[in-house]
Amino acid sequence: MQAVPKAEIAASAHDRVYRGLRTRIMHGQMAPGQALTLRGIGREFDVSMTPAREAVNRLVAEGALTMSSSGRVSTPELSNERIEELAALRALIEVELASRALPRAHIALIDRLQTINATIADVVSNRDSVGYIRTNLEFHRTLYLRAQAPAMLAMAETVWLQLGPTMRALYGRLRRSEPPQYHRLIIAALKAGDEPGLRLAVRSDVTQGLRMLAG
Amino acid sequence: MQAVPKAEIAASAHDRVYRGLRTRIMHGQMAPGQALTLRGIGREFDVSMTPAREAVNRLVAEGALTMSSSGRVSTPELSNERIEELAALRALIEVELASRALPRAHIALIDRLQTINATIADVVSNRDSVGYIRTNLEFHRTLYLRAQAPAMLAMAETVWLQLGPTMRALYGRLRRSEPPQYHRLIIAALKAGDEPGLRLAVRSDVTQGLRMLAG
């Protein structure tokens, strides 16, 4: 019924729900403005309202969901000012993370980044926008993990989370056909140990997509 | 029993608890490692365990409290690496906020900052460390509110929250007797419209206190 009957780590119910909703939002599987109900979430994850409410409250606190004055929750529809602000936050934090990862970026990491980049080319040719968002985030997270800065990475992921539904709306309608050009620049700067070039490449990659939405 | 019997806005119970605990943590009224129980919180705020648990979960999600594997919560005891990281985040975000506030900083704002700064001198002479932390944060928040960047300000406040108990431990034992020198530099740079000077002053003010802790 509760606690942990399993011998394994066995995450709590509210954590399962939280993680499920979180990746769904971050990967752009929900459109902006989409509504959610506690009982519906409970049914879907086979839990009662209590853990569903905990998960939803946590996501609201992180800005991944918005709550109306009557308590109804839905994915946010961001204003252009908010989008610009979040893009600026991405640039600030992720440039710092990349810079801290640079001294520790060995060849194995660069190889992994190139593999992920090839996967991005695949999903782009398949017009799979949620696959694109997920793989793109994996590219960035793989790099930033090397920075050994968990608090900064958590901040960056919170920003990604807030932009999730907006990114879906963005990439869903612009239907790009080529992989992101700046990823190649990032890899090149990593290989060359070029810190200013890396900072510029990351900043460009982060602000590129969002610019056309706010324009 | 629930909902909103009052005619006013009437915040929900979990929000009252959340806000109460939040300011207590952010202002340094709790020592690092201090334990909390749901039933104790419920007794203190006169609510049941449910809203107490919601408030605690939210604070855990924001990094203001840590939860052991058995679910017990306490204020965090940060490692030096984590402190350095959070200080770097403060520097990144707050320098940007100050820079964005600069073009909108009129004389009324500067007057207000000087008033707050005078209050800081008072509480410092009274050896009131929680008053110092609260007024110092008020100084920064007053400036950053002018940046019109709510997402960035929320990020900065989350970092303050995580540093709350540590700041208490820090300022509680170093017993400074003079008001922060860099606040005067911030005000001077605002008056002169000197953006590089402002960035440097804010970065210095933010990293100054934490440096001696990690050293």
Added chain:
DNA sequence: GCGCCGAAAATGTGATCACAAACAAGCCAT
């Protein structure tokens, strides 16, 4: 004195329930 074990108290978790507010749909009057 010191360490270990077992019972009792404390604590977190999640299900269930009652209730108020919000929303939706239908109905009537004009």
Added chain:
DNA sequence: ATGGCTTGTTTGTGATCACATTTTCGGCGC
């Protein structure tokens, strides 16, 4: 037909409870 009112349904909120786990503490053996 349309606007306002009413009723029924949906939804979030918070209290209460049962239960597993953890923690605490007293006592016993060595």
